[in-house]
Amino acid sequence: MKLHLTGPENHQIKDAITITGSKSESNRSLLLSALFPNIEITNLSNSDDAQVMAKGLQISQGTVDIHHAGTAMRFLTGYFSAQEGKEVVLTGSKRMTERPIKILVDALKSLGAEISYVQDEGYPPIKIKGQNLVKDKVSLPADVSSQYISSLLLIAPSLENGLELELVGKITSVPYIKMTLALLEEIGVETSFKDNVIKVFPKNEIAPVTLVVESDWSSASYYYGICALAAPGTKITLSAYKQQSLQGDSVLAEIYTSFGVETTFGDNKIILKKTDKEVDMENVFDLANAPDIAQTIAVTCFGLGVGCHLTGLHTLKIKETDRLEALHTELTKLGANISVTDKELDIVPSIGILENIAIDTYNDHRMAMAFAPLAMKTTLKVNDAEVVSKSYPDFWNDLRKLGFDIKEL
Structure with a gap:
């Protein structure tokens, strides 16, 4: 057109x-509601990105195509890695296959995730076999996309031992990290962000809550x-x-x-x-x-x-x-x-x-x-x-x- x-x-x-x-708040809220069904969401974004995120979260086996949605690619990589019993191939548009994801994949692998590249090393599509992730310490360069960081933080409360994430170097995109932590705290998850170390404590279940985007x-x-x-x-x-x-x-x-x-x-x-x-x-x-x-x-x-x-x-x-x-x-x-x-x-x-x-x-x-x-x-x-x-x-x-x-x- x-x-x-x-x-x-x-x-x-x-x-x-x-x-x-907000697309950013909506995608975070959708992932949290998939982990904790007691969460309701109002004023959800009507964007394509939020729609493919919501659709992707409902898939347990097979191919998940997120088209151009970079946030969904990063967030779903973290989500499926920690979903024992689920096995998917995450893919997207041609441009998506040119956008790097190795830093996030390496971090998740260090926690015990089972992820492999379908085509080119370091880029989507990726095959994920969900695992029970019990390791709780990981580090990332501090200047990477905040979506890598948020992907890890969002799944952290559902992990058996939570997560301690060290950011190495000067942190960029701090507001997006704080947005993720604020949403976690809003649903009752305990977090801390001191110097370059972020801790998210495990939470088995949460009380019913409504997130207003x-x-x-x-x-x-x-x-x-x-x-x-x-x-x-x-x-x-x-x-x-x-x-x-x-x-x-x-x-x-x-x-x-x-x-x-x-x-x-x-x-x-x-x-x-x-x-x-x-x-x-x-x-x-x-x-x-x-x-x-x-x-x-x-x-x-x-x-x-x-x-x-x-x-x-x-x-x-x-x-x-x-x-x-x-x-x-x-x-x-x-x-x-x-x-x-x-x-x-x-x-x-x-x-x-x-x-x-x-x-x-x-x-x-x-x-x-x-x-x-x-x-x-x-x-x-x-x-x-x-x-x-x-x-x-x-x-x-x-x-x-x-x-x-x-x-x-």
């Missing part, structure tokens, strides 16, 4: 959008981008959010003050308002704890004609696509002066955006959604626009509610 986008005619928006639950802050980022590029006076209300969020991407509220967007927290909602504050011409952000919002911020800076220096982006190269190279290619097509390394991105302030450019999305939902706010400044085409269903199936319809003119080509 190819879409043609034009922003609202008056460039000023006043509307409200309800966004479904907060709406997705990554999805909110695109409205921050829209608001930043809109006229002063624009006001967008998003539900359902809380000020004390478990999600690292909630740092958006602070970051976007640099772009003239003010965030007000209300009763389970946030109100974004574009002020007449002068936008900073040079913007430096370390996104090691929130890499998923890098694309949105880069596009926002280009759309505003301001510069940025983004660091902490080393995990972006192994996402749905190499997001740094994809950003470089697509922003250059629009006229940006951009350079990237394997962990940083720089944009030089510029004037003017080329019109009617077709943005390629690389099977990456965030590429489609991060570029959409540029329709506030220029006409835009988005190729393979249906890819948004991975995390936010309602995205294009919600933009129409804000006054975007979106036509299928």
